């Protein structure tokens with residue numbers, strides 16, 4: 001139990017995760033650009049308003065949290081926020097690349113950097129919500145795939161670097177999960193979307209909470225979650 005920072009908590013998976021963490025007895029702080037919407041997700045958690053497309057603004061927000069003593073019991077950081085624009089390389093302009101890399105990986109790196117002193121003190125846990133495109137390129141999804149590949153490398157580097165300080169690092173690879181993001185992506189690809197065939201966000205959330213509950217001698221470095229055969 002302890003304090004967990006979660007990005008993307010206004011989204012499908014992040015909201016389920018924040019709710020599951022609270023149910024498990026954790027104190028959750030959501031980091032997002034419109035934390036006023038947390039209530040609409042049924043969440044009664046503290047929010048810090050930051051646009052993750054501007055990683056440079058995180059230092060001020062996290063500094064204020066630290067100054068208020070709010071990081072003293074920081075136990076974990078879960079990076080869940082992402083955008084997933086569908087565009088061929090031929091059509092993706094510099095803004096698409098810049099925004100996708102900033103939200104999906106640059107902010108994750110910066111938020112990790114800023115909270116590492118607290119996470120080292122607690123021998124805490126950093127969880128990166130990745131995706132299958134983080135392991136292979138996909139036509140018309142290069143900015144997303146590239147950002148998730150970079151996120152995987154960030155996690156692997158961090159795991160090695162922080163082994164001596166006791167900080168645990170996990171990458172989660174969810175399969176298709178029933179959220180607005182997946183619905184929009186499937187529409188953009190011209191593929192069908194049936195939420196009944198997808199992972200439920202709360203199922204995925206329960207698995208992430210389980211990852212955080214590992215005993216002292218071992219933990220899950222990578223977790224691939226797929227829908228059960230129907």
Ligand SMILES: NC(=O)c1ccc[n+]([C@@H]2O[C@H](COP(=O)([O-])OP(=O)(O)OC[C@H]3O[C@@H](n4cnc5c(N)ncnc54)[C@H](OP(=O)(O)O)[C@@H]3O)[C@@H](O)[C@H]2O)c1
Nearest residue numbers: 008010011012013033052053081082131176177179181182
């Ligand atoms: N759904 C799937 O099938 C699936 C599969 C594999 C991996 N994933 C991964 O799971 C994670 C969550 O996905 P999801 O399906 O829950 O997506 P989602 O419902 O679209 O949620 C995305 C979250 O990211 C936040 N976000 C986007 N841009 C932001 C910005 N500039 N600043 C701050 N926050 C920002 C959104 O905030 P706003 O509410 O303000 O937009 C929202 O909370 C992502 O990392 C995604 O890559 C999803």
